[in-house]
Amino acid sequence: MYETESLDSKLLLKWSKLLGYDFFRIYSQHLILFAPQDGVSFNRPTGKEKEKSKMPQFRKNIYTKELIDFILELLENEEKTKLQIINEYKIPKTTLYKWISKYKDLNT
Numbered sequence: 001m002y003e004t005e006s007l008d009s010k011l012l013l014k015w016s017k018l019l020g021y022d023f024f025r026i027y028s029q030h031l032i033l034f035a036p037q038d039g040v041s042f043n044r045p046t047g048k049e050k051e052k053s054k055m056p057q058f059r060k061n062i063y064t065k066e067l068i069d070f071i072l073e074l075l076e077n078e079e080k081t082k083l084q085i086i087n088e089y090k091i092p093k094t095t096l097y098k099w100i101s102k103y104k105d106l107n108t
Helices: 009-019 023-033 065-076 082-089 093-107
Strands: none
Touching: 009 023, 023 065, 065 082, 065 093, 082 093
16 A cells, blocks of 8 residues: 555545544645645636636645744745745745744744
């Protein structure tokens, strides 16, 4: 199973319960980090073709503590600048500055 390209979600859920680890969190964090930009449209209807979807809309502003720590660690180690993080990860400027002010005392 470790070497397979994909796993059935039912099987992954069983492994998550057995090992007590949320493997789905890894996938959802990947979706948050590497979601396409807002302006990019892939096979989306335009104009009059556009209809209201019945599917749930996933919000990109669901940031986990691990993700926040990762971003702040990049800043602290000077691996990336604030502007690079805002552009590469599409994190709003205000959100990044709130994280810095909120968590800077906790990391020191």
